[in-house]
Amino acid sequence: MGAxxxxxxxxxxxxxxxxxxxxxxxxxxxxxxxxxxxxxxEAFGAFAAYLVLIGAVAxxxxxxxxxxxxxxxxxxxxxxxxxxxxxxxxxxxxxxxGVALSVEGLYAGWNILVKGxxxxxVSLLLAATTTPRELIVxxxxxxxxxxxxxxxxxxxxxxxxLVDEARRMRVARLAxxxxxxxxxxxxxxxxxxGALFLRAFERGERVYLAMLSRGYTGRLPExxxxxxxxxxxxxxLSVVAAxxxxxxxx
Amino acid sequence: xxxxVVAMHISNGIIDAPVSGIxxxxxxxxxxxxxxxxxxDLDDRLAPMAGLVAAFIxxxxxxxxxxxxxxxxxxxxxxxxxxxxxxxxxxLCVTVVLVVQALVFADGGLTALGLNVTNMxxxxxxAGYLLVxxxxxxxxxxxxxxxVASVVSVVVASQGFVxxxxxxxxxxxxxxxxxxxxxxxxxxxxxxxxxxxxVTVSAVAKARPDLVYALRTRRQRQQQEELVSA
Numbered sequence: 259m260g261a262x263x264x265x266x267x268x269x270x271x272x273x274x275x276x277x278x279x280x281x282x283x284x285x286x287x288x289x290x291x292x293x294x295x296x297x298x299x300e301a302f303g304a305f306a307a308y309l310v311l312i313g314a315v316a317x318x319x320x321x322x323x324x325x326x327x328x329x330x331x332x333x334x335x336x337x338x339x340x341x342x343x344x345x346x347x348x349x350x351x352x353x354x355x356g357v358a359l360s361v362e363g364l365y366a367g368w369n370i371l372v373k374g375x376x377x378x379x380v381s382l383l384l385a386a387t388t389t390p391r392e393l394i395v396x397x398x399x400x401x402x403x404x405x406x407x408x409x410x411x412x413x414x415x416x417x418x419x420l421v422d423e424a425r426r427m428r429v430a431r432l433a434x435x436x437x438x439x440x441x442x443x444x445x446x447x448x449x450x451x452g453a454l455f456l457r458a459f460e461r462g463e464r465v466y467l468a469m470l471s472r473g474y475t476g477r478l479p480e481x482x483x484x485x486x487x488x489x490x491x492x493x494x495l496s497v498v499a500a501x502x503x504x505x506x507x508x
Numbered sequence: 509x510x511x512x513v514v515a516m517h518i519s520n521g522i523i524d525a526p527v528s529g530i531x532x533x534x535x536x537x538x539x540x541x542x543x544x545x546x547x548x549d550l551d552d553r554l555a556p557m558a559g560l561v562a563a564f565i566x567x568x569x570x571x572x573x574x575x576x577x578x579x580x581x582x583x584x585x586x587x588x589x590x591x592x593x594x595x596x597x598x599x600l601c602v603t604v605v606l607v608v609q610a611l612v613f614a615d616g617g618l619t620a621l622g623l624n625v626t627n628m629x630x631x632x633x634x635a636g637y638l639l640v641x642x643x644x645x646x647x648x649x650x651x652x653x654x655x656v657a658s659v660v661s662v663v664v665a666s667q668g669f670v671x672x673x674x675x676x677x678x679x680x681x682x683x684x685x686x687x688x689x690x691x692x693x694x695x696x697x698x699x700x701x702x703x704x705x706x707v708t709v710s711a712v713a714k715a716r717p718d719l720v721y722a723l724r725t726r727r728q729r730q731q732q733e734e735l736v737s738a
Contacts, residue, residue, distance in 0.1 A: 267613060267614065268612075288618050291520060291618040291619050295520050295521060295525050295617075295619045296525050332613070333519060336519050343678075346681055362678075365678070366678035369678055370678070371521075372521070373520045374520050374521045377519060377521065377617045377619070378520075378614050378617075381610065381614035381617075381618060384611065385612050385613065388611075393608070393611050393612060397607075405543055405597075405600060406539075406600060406607075408558075408559070409558045409562050409600055410559075410562070410604045410608060411559070412559020412560065413559050413560075413563040413604060413608065414563075414608075415559070416559060417563045417566055417567060419563075421567055424567065449707065451568065451707060451708050452707045452708045452710070453711065454564075455560075455564055455711065456711060456715050456716065458560055458563070458564065459556075459557065459712075459719065462557075462559070462560045463556060463557075465556070
C-alpha cells in the first residue's frame with residue numbers, strides 16, 4: 259500500500275551520466291529492464307553480472323550504495339509477497355533449515371525479488387541522474403504523443419504550486435486549533451481537498467491564458483539540455499549491449 | 509510528511525514477460541484511441557484542466573489516509589479524472605501520472621507499465637465513467653454517483669491484476685486467494701477514494717459546474733431534449 263511520493267529522487271550534482279541526454283537514458287533504462295526481465299530465473303550468474311554493471315554505472319554517476327539501498331525500500335510490499343510464496347506454493351518440497359518449502363514457490367519468490375530489485379535500481383539510477391523536466395523533454399524527443407507531453411508538462415508545473423497551497427492550508431488549519439488525529443481528520447482533509455482543487459484550477463486557468471496571450475502554441479521552448487549526439491547514443495547503448503550479452507550468454 | 513515511501517504499483521518480475529508484453533500492447537492501443545478521442549475534447553480550457561487534474565491526482569497521492577492499522581492507502585484518481593475531464597483525457601491523465609511515477613519515483617516497474625496503465629488508467633477510468641453516467645441517468649445525485657463509481661472503479665482496477673496474475677504470475681497462489689487479497693484492502697482504499705472524489709467533485713460542481721465533464725454531457729443532453737420537445 260502506498261505511502262507518499264514526498265521526495266524527489268534527483269541527485270543534484272554533475273557526472274558523465276547526468277550529462278547524458280535524457281532520451282538516451284530513458285531508452286537504455288527501458289531496454290536494460292526488459293533484458294533483466296527476460297533472463298531465465300535459474301541464471302544466477304547473470305543476475306550477479308547485472309548487479310556489477312549497475313554498480314559500475316552508479317559509480318560513474320556518483321550515486322552512493324547507501325542511498326540506493328535506502329530508496330529501494332519502495333519495493334518492500336513485493337518483497338513480502340516474494341517471501342510468502344515458498345510457504346504457499348504447490349509441488350515438490352525441499353528442506354531449508356528444517357522447514358519444508360515449495361521448490362516452485364522458492365523460484366517464483368526469487369524471481370520476483372531479483373527482477374524487482376534490479377528493476378528498481380535501474381529506475382532509481384535514471385531518476386537520480388535526470389531531472390523531471392529533462393525526463394519530459396526526453397519523452398517528447400522519443401515521439402511520445404503531444405497530448406501526453408503537454409499534460410505531463412502542466413502536471414509538473416502545477417505540482418509544486420499544489421503542494422505549497424496544501425501546506426499553507428494545513429498550517430492555517432493548525433493555527434486555528436485543529437488537532438489532526440486518525441479519523442477525525444477525514445472531514446477537514448476532504449473539505450480542504452475540494453477547496454484546494456478550485457484554488458489551484460483558477461490559478462492554472464489564469465496562468466494558461468497568460469501563456470496563450472504570450473504566444474504559447476502547445477510546446478514549450480527547448481531547455482538547456484542539448485540533443486543526444488552519436489557519441490551519447492553509443493555510450494548509452496553500450497550499456498544495453500552489455501546487458502543483452504549477459505542475457506544471451508546466460 | 510511521511511518518510512516511508514512504499515510502492516503500490518506492480519514491479520518488474522511479478523508477471524512474466526509475454527503477458528507483460530501483451531498488456532503493454534493493449535495499453536498502447538487503448539492510449540492511442542484515447543489520444544484520438546481526446547483531441548476532440550481538448551478545447552482551450554481542457555488543456556490546463558487536464559494538467560491540473562494530473563497534478564492534483566499526483567499531489568493527493570502524497571497524502572495518505574489510514575486504511576487499517578499500519579496500512580495506508582492513497583488515491584488512484586481514475587474516477588475523479590473521468591468525471592472532471594471525461595474518460596479519454598481522464599485516462600491520459602492517469603497514464604501520465606503512472607509514467608512519471610515510474611520514471612521519477614521508481615514506483616512501478618518499467619516493464620510492468622503496460623500492466624499498471626491497463627489496470628488503473630484504462631480499466632479504472634472506464635469503470636468509473638460508465639458507472640457515473642449510468643447513475644446520473646438513473647437520477648442519482650452527483651455526490652452519490654461519484655462516491656459509488658470511485659469505490660467500484662478501484663476494486664475493479666485491482667481485479668485487473670488478478671486477471672494478469674492468472675495469465676502470467678508465478679508461485680501458484682490460487683486465483684481466489686489473490687482476488688480476495690486484492691479486493692479487501694482495495695475496498696477500503698476505494699472508500700477513502702470515494703470520499704475524496706465525492707467531496708472534490710461536489711465542491712467543483714457547486715462553484716464551477718462548467719468544469720465538470722460528466723455534468724456537461726448531461727446538460728447538453730437536456731438542452732437537446734428541450735430543443736426536440738420545443
